Amino acid sequence: MMDIIALPAGEQSKSLDVVTQVYDRLIDRQADRQTTIFAVGGGVVGDAAGFIAATYTRGVPFIQIPTTLLADVDSSVGGKVGVNHPRAKNMIGAFYQPFGVLIDTTALQTLPDREYRSGLAEVVKYGVIMDADFFAELERHIDDLNRRDPDFLARVIARSCRLKADIVEKDEFERTGLRATLNYGHTFAHAFEALCGYGELLHGEAVAIGMICASRLAERRGLIDASVTERQVALLTALHLPLTLPTPVRFT
Numbered sequence: 001m002m003d004i005i006a007l008p009a010g011e012q013s014k015s016l017d018v019v020t021q022v023y024d025r026l027i028d029r030q031a032d033r034q035t036t037i038f039a040v041g042g043g044v045v046g047d048a049a050g051f052i053a054a055t056y057t058r059g060v061p062f063i064q065i066p067t068t069l070l071a072d073v074d075s076s077v078g079g080k081v082g083v084n085h086p087r088a089k090n091m092i093g094a095f096y097q098p099f100g101v102l103i104d105t106t107a108l109q110t111l112p113d114r115e116y117r118s119g120l121a122e123v124v125k126y127g128v129i130m131d132a133d134f135f136a137e138l139e140r141h142i143d144d145l146n147r148r149d150p151d152f153l154a155r156v157i158a159r160s161c162r163l164k165a166d167i168v169e170k171d172e173f174e175r176t177g178l179r180a181t182l183n184y185g186h187t188f189a190h191a192f193e194a195l196c197g198y199g200e201l202l203h204g205e206a207v208a209i210g211m212i213c214a215s216r217l218a219e220r221r222g223l224i225d226a227s228v229t230e231r232q233v234a235l236l237t238a239l240h241l242p243l244t245l246p247t248p249v250r251f252t
């Protein structure tokens, strides 16, 4: 027997209110520990459904079926699940690994342009922080990326998942600092998202701007050569990602 529970699109669905409504539905349907939850959707559905799976009867089997590029390469891998608190994003959650992740790249063909490019920013991030060959491969395949070539995307997604999994396997619970390298560009990005109001800047767009800020900071501290920043600027620009904040923002 299968039941579909649809969540309204948008970050608002990552809330304890929505989670409670889903618990009600599960209890109505007499779901038990043999019930498997499939999260079909972007990171919002994956995070919320994963939290429900982690907590309903103290844990039921859970399978991720991501449908956005960001969910393919980032949120469905690594086992972080959770919802937002009204005063803080991702504040309530758990580490809970899915039994598996099923990725069908054809889902990406219907993804709105900005959402697709937002996911590409995280792909570029993996190249910068972990894999120079991968970064160079992305530079050589800009056209394939821009036209969402399914074969190239399958390779890009597999490589990104492998790179993230390598880090998560060594520091699953964020204890050694290694997993924090995945946050490259994110300290700035989170500030920009808060500053612009959530929704105006997509997460990946904020990450693109944040990576350039972090790279320039590293340059100023004498840690890297300017050419490292310039290659990131060139690749992100070719992928039509923003490198500056959209509207004049007052830093007060």
Ligand SMILES: NC(=O)c1ccc[n+]([C@@H]2O[C@H](COP(=O)([O-])OP(=O)(O)OC[C@H]3O[C@@H](n4cnc5c(N)ncnc54)[C@H](O)[C@@H]3O)[C@@H](O)[C@H]2O)c1
Binding pocket: 009, 010, 011, 014, 041, 042, 043, 044, 045, 047, 067, 068, 069, 070, 071, 074, 075, 076, 077, 078, 079, 080, 081, 090, 107, 108, 109, 110, 111, 112, 115
């Ligand atoms: N758990 C983690 O490790 C982790 C990592 C990164 C991000 N996240 C979370 O992921 C969330 C963002 O995820 P997202 O970027 O996937 O956004 P999202 O889930 O909001 O999806 C973006 C939009 O695309 C629509 N959509 C989804 N798949 C589609 C498809 N195939 N075709 C057309 N439209 C489609 C959705 O309905 C939504 O409107 C945030 O809440 C963030 O905190 C979690």
Ligand SMILES: [Zn+2]
Binding pocket: 074, 122, 186, 203, 207
């Ligand atoms: Zn991110």
